[in-house]
Amino acid sequence: MITQEMIAQLKDKMENDTKKEFTVPELIDEIVSRYHAKELTMIREIREEMDAYETDHNTSSGLFKKTQVMDARIQDIFQEFYALSSELKHHFEKEEGEVFPLMVASYDMTEGASDRSDRGAGMDSQEENRGGKLFLQREFQGHDPALLREIQRLEKEHGQTEEHIQEIIRLSDHYGYQARDVRLASIYQKMQICFADLSEHREREELELFERDW
Numbered sequence: 337m338i339t340q341e342m343i344a345q346l347k348d349k350m351e352n353d354t355k356k357e358f359t360v361p362e363l364i365d366e367i368v369s370r371y372h373a374k375e376l377t378m379i380r381e382i383r384e385e386m387d388a389y390e391t392d393h394n395t396s397s398g399l400f401k402k403t404q405v406m407d408a409r410i411q412d413i414f415q416e417f418y419a420l421s422s423e424l425k426h427h428f429e430k431e432e433g434e435v436f437p438l439m440v441a442s443y444d445m446t447e448g449a450s451d452r453s454d455r456g457a458g459m460d461s462q463e464e465n466r467g468g469k470l471f472l473q474r475e476f477q478g479h480d481p482a483l484l485r486e487i488q489r490l491e492k493e494h495g496q497t498e499e500h501i502q503e504i505i506r507l508s509d510h511y512g513y514q515a516r517d518v519r520l521a522s523i524y525q526k527m528q529i530c531f532a533d534l535s536e537h538r539e540r541e542e543l544e545l546f547e548r549d550w
């Protein structure tokens with residue numbers, strides 16, 4: 337008898353299988369279109385709210401006295417986010433402009449070699465089946481140290497982003513510091529949504545893309 341549990345398991349398996357079938361160019365396209373533009377928009381909106389908050393908290397009235405002064409801890413939180421956002425912008429640019437094209441080129445070379453093999457050339461090379469596709473074994477033996485170094489750099493940058501996020505969480509007492517201020521609460525809420533997206537984004541790059549046999 338087919339149970340609901342069996343159907344759910346089958347569905348999960350089908351979803352997992354579909355995920356595995358992403359080629360490198362498809363996966364890169366998915367990452368760029370699904371995360372990069374969206375996160376840059378999120379970051380821009382948070383920065384706009386932070387700028388407005390800062391402007392309102394550093395205004396002066398009268399000749400000598402300030403009516404509102406920016407809280408030092410809030411300033412530190414904002415500084416962490418500014419650092420995170422400018423580093424991320426460079427990180428995305430590097431991925432899209434340098435490392436991802438290298439990955440596509442490396443993948444194309446492998447696919448091209450596989451096609452040549454199908455036509456009878458290069459038959460001396462060992463072949464293996466990966467995810468339903470034929471690849472040449474020699475193409476997957478740590479053949480691109482320059483690309484591996486670039487991937488390590490990207491992973492290091494992912495770690496730096498995570499450090500900024502952890503510092504923001506610490507400084508803001510888990511997004512509770514002065515959160516009765518509705519404008520700060522809104523900034524905290526948008527940060528949390530952005531950080532959750534970044535976490536999913538990082539996981540997909542590291543587990544689905546960087547872990548391949550470059």
Ligand SMILES: [Fe+2]
Pocket residue numbers: 367371372428431537541
């Ligand atoms: Fe990315």
Ligand SMILES: [Fe+2]
Pocket residue numbers: 427431490494538541
């Ligand atoms: Fe990344």
